[in-house]
Amino acid sequence: MNFFFAIIFVLLFQFSYSQSKIKSISPSVDQKDSLNIQIIETLGKFLETQSSKFWIESDIKMFKFPYHELIGIESGKMGSNFYQPSLMEIISTGEDDKKIVKVAYIGYNEETESNLIKAIYNMIAVKIDGKIFFSKYINYVTKDWRIKNEDNLKYYISPTKNFSHDEVERQKADIKLLSEFFGVEKFPIFYYSAVSPEEVFKLKGFDYHPMMYTSDSGGFAEDYNIIISGNNSEYYTHEVVHLYTSKLFPGINSYFDEGIATYFGGSGKFDYQWQKEKLKKFLTENPDFDVLKHLNVYERLYFEKETPVPYVVSAVICEMIIAEFGRERLFTVFRNGTSAEDGFKVFNLNKNNVNSKLRRFLTLD
Incomplete structure (x- = not known):
């Protein structure tokens, strides 16, 4: 039986x-x-x-x-x-x-x-x-990582890297700036500080992922105030911006989301001003570049292997809008989840003027 x-x-x-x-x-x-x-x-x-x-x-x-x-x-x-x-x-x-x-x-x-x-x-x-x-897997693999509490930041530090207090102070200063810009109190941030994108993907659970080896920098902003950085740095303002926008504007269009993040935090290892200078060079060498043909912010269009052109263009567009219309008008577009095309219309940008206005703002014309 x-x-x-x-x-x-x-x-x-x-x-x-x-x-x-x-x-x-x-x-x-x-x-x-x-x-x-x-x-x-x-x-x-x-x-x-x-x-x-x-x-x-x-x-x-x-x-x-x-x-x-x-x-x-x-x-x-x-x-x-x-x-x-x-x-x-x-x-x-x-x-x-x-x-x-x-x-x-x-x-x-x-x-x-x-x-x-x-x-x-x-x-x-x-x-x-x-x-x-x-x-x-991240809970298991980081069980022996060092932990540092710095103001509203809780750092989990890879055993393969050195902790930089200077970078922490830069990050704290940017968080103060972001809280003032977005008009909200600072909130707890859990920051996993890894040395490379490969280590980032391992934290996320992957032994292999097709994006693990495509770049030597990068990271993610995760739900519930989590940053996973592969920049070998305690400073990653680009991803911190995404924590603010996800809280305040959960429906924000990706074009504007990456634009405002690049405006404050640059992209990769380089700040916005560095990236903007590279964009000037790119536009000089590519006079026929059309903003409206490159509204997919995740298009893999890089200049000199360091500058993601759609990211930086969208950042300059955000800067232009803030300068002319103010941040509250830009927030309205963020809040409504307005697409890049419709957002341009709100700010009187179209096929007849957007490229010339971009170049004029960058003092290329």
Whole structure:
């Protein structure tokens, strides 16, 4: 009788697994281990539903959407569900009831008969009161990082970098300026200070991501007042601006969002004035450049490999608007989520004058 129920259990588990989103499981995963069985079952349910009920409550409170990196990750040029999750490893952390779960997103191209990998993602599985819950990898990987509290900033510092008090003071001064400009009190900011974009993506849970090696600087502003910096610096005003705009203008159009962030914080390792000088040079060398043909602020149009042209153009546009109309008029466009095209109309910018006005503002004409 017991043998019969054991067989039924195995069949039910296999059926449950076959219905889940897990495409395959590596032979290196011990599927006889009772904790692993629970993890696999819960992982399948989470991947199928992407429900927050499978994540620990503290992660929801701190990160709002702790698994947002996985939303839409199946999509690519080959289709909306081309990349499917495969369980690569379940690894011991040395702690009871806590393991690292490593998932790869892989697609098979039938034309070339080859596998394509999009990402390898880590999360932590924790057993609490008999149930499995997932947690962001950043909590685990930074458990031994140094912590420094500086005014409203809480720094988590990579063990591979030196902490700069001078950069902290610059950041505090910019936060004071931003609070005055946006008219709000400063708020707590959690700043993860890493040495490179590669380390940033590892903090976000990735062993591999296609954007890990495209630049030697960069980072992210996350929900709930979190900055993850890969600039080897305690100063990252560009991303701090995004924390302000996300709070005050949650529907802000990306063109204006990146513009105002670049206006205050520059881009990459260089401040706005440096980037603006590079833009002047770019426009001199490219007299036919048309602002209206480059309103995708994320277009990968770089000048001398350092200046993201759409970012800096949008920053200058923001500066022009503030100078002529004042910040409150600009805030109205931010608040309404107005597109770049419609926002230009609000400020009397159009195909007949925007390029000449930009050049005149930069004193190129």
